[in-house]
Amino acid sequence: MANNTEVKATAKYVRMAPRKVRMVVDQIRNKSVDKALEVLQFSTRAAAEPVAKVLRSAVANAENNNNLRADNLVVKYAYVDEGPTLKRIRPRAKGSASRINKRTSHITVVVAPGKEA
Structure with a gap:
């Protein structure tokens, strides 16, 4: 088995705005899994x-x-990409409408054996 093996997992179409998920993902990057x-x-x-x-x-x-x-695994990469946006409409004053964007995220985490950075 190669020493620089990277293993990844992805969650797609998570119903959360990527901007909010990135705040969490930034906290775990380059840390040990534990x-x-x-x-x-x-x-x-x-x-x-x-x-x-x-x-x-x-x-x-x-x-x-x-x-x-x-x-001995470390979170090597962790990133969030934007998925498709669900477009919804909210009724407003005088018969008009405004759009509500319900955003989705694709979360990817890559772990590899190594030392914590």
């Missing part, structure tokens, strides 16, 4: 739950598919 999960567990932001789920999935992929040990 520390990252701890940060997510005690985060008050709603986006912490789907991000933790993706991180656990990446760790499970590393253990099952690449025979890596979870205790």
Whole structure:
């Protein structure tokens, strides 16, 4: 097994605005998996739950598919891309309407064996 093996997991079409999810993802980048999960567990932001789920999935992929040990994995990359936006309309005064954009996110987490940065 190569030492620089990177394992990734992705959650697509998560019904949260990418801007809000990025605030959580920025907190776990370059941390060990244990520390990252701890940060997510005690985060008050709603986006912490789907991000933790993706991180656990990446760790499970590393253990099952690449025979890596979870205790020495590090979050190498973590990023959020914008998914399709659901466009909704809210009635306003004088018969007009305004648009509400319900944004979605694609969350990607890449873990690799190594030292915490």
